[in-house]
Amino acid sequence: xxxxxxxxxxxxxxxGAAGMxxxxxxxxxxxxxxxxxxxxxxxxxxxxxxxxxxxxxxNCSPRQVIENIPTNGKFMFGAVNGLTPADTMRLFENLGVPxxxxxxxxxxxQSDSAADVVDALRRYMENTGVTVVKSRALDIDCDGGRVSxxxxxxxxxxxxxxxxxxxxxxxxxxxxxxxxxLMAQKLGHRxxxxxxxxxxxxxxxxxxxxxxxxxxxxxxxxVYDKADRHIYEDFGEMLFTHFGVSGPIVLSASAHMRxxxxxxxxxxxxxxxxxxxxxxxxxxLRDFEKYSNRxxxxxxxxxxxxxxxxxxxxxxxxxxxxxxxxxxxEQRMKLVSVIKGLRxxxxxxxxxxxxxxxxxxxxxxxxxxxxxxxKLINGLYFAGEIIDVDAYxxxxxxxxxxxxxxxxxENIRERYYEE
Numbered sequence: 001x002x003x004x005x006x007x008x009x010x011x012x013x014x015x016g017a018a019g020m021x022x023x024x025x026x027x028x029x030x031x032x033x034x035x036x037x038x039x040x041x042x043x044x045x046x047x048x049x050x051x052x053x054x055x056x057x058x059n060c061s062p063r064q065v066i067e068n069i070p071t072n073g074k075f076m077f078g079a080v081n082g083l084t085p086a087d088t089m090r091l092f093e094n095l096g097v098p099x100x101x102x103x104x105x106x107x108x109x110q111s112d113s114a115a116d117v118v119d120a121l122r123r124y125m126e127n128t129g130v131t132v133v134k135s136r137a138l139d140i141d142c143d144g145g146r147v148s149x150x151x152x153x154x155x156x157x158x159x160x161x162x163x164x165x166x167x168x169x170x171x172x173x174x175x176x177x178x179x180x181x182l183m184a185q186k187l188g189h190r191x192x193x194x195x196x197x198x199x200x201x202x203x204x205x206x207x208x209x210x211x212x213x214x215x216x217x218x219x220x221x222x223v224y225d226k227a228d229r230h231i232y233e234d235f236g237e238m239l240f241t242h243f244g245v246s247g248p249i250v251l252s253a254s255a256h257m258r259x260x261x262x263x264x265x266x267x268x269x270x271x272x273x274x275x276x277x278x279x280x281x282x283x284x285l286r287d288f289e290k291y292s293n294r295x296x297x298x299x300x301x302x303x304x305x306x307x308x309x310x311x312x313x314x315x316x317x318x319x320x321x322x323x324x325x326x327x328x329x330e331q332r333m334k335l336v337s338v339i340k341g342l343r344x345x346x347x348x349x350x351x352x353x354x355x356x357x358x359x360x361x362x363x364x365x366x367x368x369x370x371x372x373x374x375k376l377i378n379g380l381y382f383a384g385e386i387i388d389v390d391a392y393x394x395x396x397x398x399x400x401x402x403x404x405x406x407x408x409x410e411n412i413r414e415r416y417y418e419e
Contacts, residue, residue: 008034010412011150011159013137014166014180015042017398018384020121022163022405027128029413034159035125036152038136038179042125043118045167049356049398054114057088057402058395059105065399069391070255075364076389076400079372083406085399095120106395133157140164140183140380147379160419161412165383165405168358169194180386181361188376190363192388196355198397199254200246202347207311211240214307215247220273223253226264232256235273245344251356252393260348269342271304280336288332292325299324304339312338357397361388372408381408 012023015037027033035042046054058065062080066073083091089099089107097120098110109116125132135154140162142148149158166180178194185191216238223231238247245267257265272280284303291299297320300309313320315338318331352358362382366375372387374380383404391397 006034006155006157008032008131008157008159009416010034010161010163011036011137011157012163012165013140013150013183014164014384014386015039015132016165016167016384017043017046017121017401018165018405019163020046020118020125021402022165022383022409023130024121024124024128025406025409026163026412026416027125027130029416031413031416032131033129034131034133034157036133036135036137036150038134040134042132043121046118046121047114049114050108052114053108053112054117055106055108055393055395055398056092056099056117057085057107057399059089059101059107060085065391065396068394068396069389069400071359071391072364072387072389073391075367075369075387076403078370079403079407080399082410083403085395088399088402091402092117092120095124104394137166137179137183140187140377142187142377142380145376145378147377161379161381161415163381163383163405163408163412164386165401166386168361168385169352169355184362184382184386187374187380189366189374192360192363194352194358194360196349196352197255197359197390198251198356198393199352199354200241200350201244201250201254201257202350203244203344204347205345207314208240208244208344209242210311211307212242214240214305216240216271216305218273219249220270221249221253222268222270223256224266224268226266231265238269243350244346248393254349255359255390255392257346257349260346265346267344267346269344271308271339271342277336277340280339281332284332284335288324288327292323294324296320296322296324296327312342315342356393357390358385359388359390361386364388370407371411372404373411381412383408 009031010026010033012019012035015035020042023033023035062084065080097116099107100110101107135152137150137152139151147162164180169178181191220235222233232253234249234252236249238250287302296318297313316334367382372381384401
């Protein structure tokens, strides 16, 4: 480490969504703010969110945001009410990012470009005088239980406050390497073991790999645990992969599958949710009349995707060469049950590196929910994914980042004026 020493009021560690917003909000007060980003550029993970479109919030009430945060939602009450989704939308529109609301109240830039959000935050930082240092923070120094500085690969930075927002463990190539957990733990904070959330799911059933690449639209999934208790359901798009299943509704479902080894989950896939069993049977009867002299396996092309037909036929137990006109009602009902409830046993989530977000992090019991300041170290704050708070898909996780960042920055600003 070099011996360079620099003085700042606030050091922000981590140039993601929370770090960029917080640094600019704090700098508006006139304080000297330095943001440390270990990677090439700030906002790298933000650029790839929402498949590059950036679902930056959800156009709903604060109460609905809290309802969509299964992990420590109550902890977020003050922060979400301090910067609501409506506030977030106004903020970005004032920063020059026109927005639109889509299905499920998901909010996106009108341009469908996440880069516009990142560029707006970068301009915000530049206009407020934030200094960006492209260096990895190594340690947080304390003196008498109060923050005193930050050690980095570029030198030592003396400061009065530190905001730690290094993210979780997902997408490590964007800089989420877990460094923040180590720094927080070294200062005495409890860390809830990080786990993947909003992540593809692994199934050992061979038929998933057999249907690899098959994308389904307008299907319904229902999640059950090993005791057959209903856990969650959703409607939309999903994808079969070489390892199991993925896609929007699968990622959402994964957030509800806590402690997989203990609870043992499975999914029921309804391929025709618009039809009840009686209507589906009538539909099948019409197809069977149309193809009465064909083999069973060759009579389902109007009903199912070609890639799925061999799998469904096998699951029904009906020999594929059976002539359609000889299929019994009992066999037909078996076909109906497979189409309406194809069972997919879930073995485990994919690695945390493939998750959209990380569940776990700095224990909320060690953080003041009214300020985002550490209860253990005076002047140390947290924001974003490093905190043990995570939500479902739909813009809620970025709202957590904006709200916690804003609350931390506002509290630091108040202290700056007072001190």
